[in-house]
Amino acid sequence: MTSMREPTFLILTALAVRALHGxxxxxxxxxxxxxxxxxxxGTLYAALDRLTGEGLVEPERSEVVEGRHRRYYRLTDGGAAALAADADRQRRNAAAAAKRLRLRAAGPR
Incomplete structure (x- = not known):
């Protein structure tokens, strides 16, 4: 998988612990x-539909609360793996940037 856009990363992160409604x-x-x-x-539900199609999230259950339909989504194992891979990618990139900034702050050699 290529790198995730920030909203996708955050949606998957939000669902990492438990199923949530929209x-x-x-x-x-x-x-x-x-x-x-x-x-x-509207953007969230389009993203959840896309992520469902990609197998990263799935609907878990539905309920009606005060006359409104709520669908709960959960992270799939594939979604957890994709989230972990992107978090690792971001961690490596941040470490590389921090190292370069330290070198820059140290000045020319």
Whole structure:
């Protein structure tokens, strides 16, 4: 898999611990990103449909709360593997950048 866009990474991260319904995913993504990433509902459901098609998430259950239908999604094993791989990629890239910045701060040799 190629590198993930930040919203996809955060959606999968939000679902890493437990199944969540759409609005809870939106809130969790906002919390995880310290408010930098806010996903509109229409965008989220399009992303969840795409991620379901890719086998990274799957619907777990549905319920009706106060007359509104809630569908809960969960991360699949494939989704967890993809999330772990991208987190590792980001970690390596951040380490490389930090090393280069340390060299830059040390000045020319």
């Amino acid at each position: 609005y809870a995913v939106i809130r969790e993504v906002e919390r995880l990103s310290d408010g930098r990433v806010v996903i509109p509902a």
